[in-house]
Amino acid sequence: MNELNEQQKVKRLYNLIGDRGLYVNTGYDLFTESPESIRLALGAGINVNLMREGSRAYSSPLLFATLTSLLNHGTMFITGAPGIGKTTGAEFAGHFFTEVPLDDIIEAEIIGNPQLKTEDVIANLDTVKMIHTGEKEVLPTKFLKCPVKIWDEINRTPSDLLSATMKLVDNGKAVYQGTLLRSPPGVLFATANYADEGTFQLTPPFLDRFDVGVMVTSPQPWDIKEIRARGDEKVNGELEKRLNIPEGLKLNLEKIRREIKEMPEADYGVSDFADFIYGSLRFSEIASDNLARATKGNAWQINQDNAPSGHFPDSPFNYTVNELSVRTAKAMTRYARAYAWLNGRDKSEINDLKAVLPYLIWHKIRPTSKALAENQRWANDRIGFAEGLIAKIEMDYSDCIDSEAFKFYKSALNILKTGKIKNKDLSKEEIRKVCVSAIEKIGTIDKPYAITMANHVATEYNTRMNRRNYD
Secondary structure (H helix, E strand, O other): OOOOOOHHHHHHHHHHHOOOOOOOOOOOOOOOOEEEEEEEOOOOOOEEEEEEOOOOOOOHHHHHHHHHHHOOOOEEEEOOOOOHHHHHHHHHHHHHOOOOHHHHHHHHHHHOOOOOHHHHHHHEEEEHHHHHHHHOOOEEEEEHHOOOEEEEHHHHHHHHHHHHHHHHHHHEEEEEOEEEEEEOOOEEEEEEEOOOOOOOOOOOOOOOOOOOOHHHHHHHHHHHHHHHHHOOHHHHHHHHHHHOOOOOHHOOOOHHHHHHHHHOEEOHHHHHHHHHHHHHEEEOOOOOOOOOOEHHOOOOOOOOOOOOOOOOOOOOOHHHHOOOHHHHHHHHHHHHHHHHHHOOOOOOOOOHHHHHHHHHHHOOOOOOOHHHHHHHHHHHHHHHHHHHHHHHHHHHHHHHHHOHHHHHHHHHHHHHHOOOOEEOOOOOHHHHHHHHHHHHHOOOOOOOHHHHHHHHHHHHHHHHHHHHHEE
């Protein structure tokens, strides 16, 4: 038998977890190609999806636990009702995709509670050494040192401790008693039950540190039979057998991370669409008349939710209160590459980004009252809200790249980059005239994306002139 490549190993491990009854949930909610959708209940808005020949269907909780485990410092937020496998699913995924023994993962696990302290999460001082030698030595916790970190019921943790650990969640670094500590490459899973009287509010800046988020649902009725079939470990004690990783399925994580990092993208692909999404949700009419300040981050008094209707009432930016962060923009291309890699492609494409994107942003964006009036289910189904929002942005994107204004935009940027037209050098005045003409043409399009394009051309021109004047 030929040796399996790394993608094949990952896919087989993904299937193995389900086949062994360790995480069974056939609630397929992510497809590599748009599925055939069949409407039920005479128009109640309920559909069932049939995957198309040659495509693949995934359950998002296990898929993203897989992808996040493969990344260097992946972070994943997992929410849902109690007792449906949020924590155990993370434990099993962490074990199979990093080969860290399950006992080590459980031993390092943190359970959120109001008494939790920094010393429980990050590090302690070696008090014995301090007493005997007077030297201060920082001892990292098992949680910090473990490549698979699980912070269970994180929303039962006091907000001041969560604030103190933002850097750890963001990039695997932490500071204790003036000492910088680094956790090993790996994954951090955080689980949260839905809010009750014993939980704290997770702040937007803290949630923004998580690359991806999933909503775990209870297993479907037919899945319960599969879960029962594995037996009761409390009675038969057979869990250890099911945790064995076949020798031929052990992963080379260093190679996987390198291949994901180096994967190219298709022309006019992932980064272009990601930037368009970022720009579409960044803009705010009410924030300022000055384009440099017309962002939702500056709409701190009157925002998209309480502003009067502006010039673009139905544009996508009106559907979220807040904008996306730079770390989210970076996560877009990273997860698109990881998803494309898993599915055996040699380039990441827009469809890869569209597949993963709802799970990268739903826990970070807040819908406006306008959005919730359009679909009340979005108050609960934030992933559905993200999908609907992305569909709106995609319509604008298609309209944009097919427009005459887009041609002027791309042409002006190329001239500003090279200073030439068809290998002919242009004077400063000629370049200025090209930019003015392009901006005027773009300005005839009554869309927010035209404002962004025109501002980009102006900014590139001003940057070029700044450099020439400085030199």
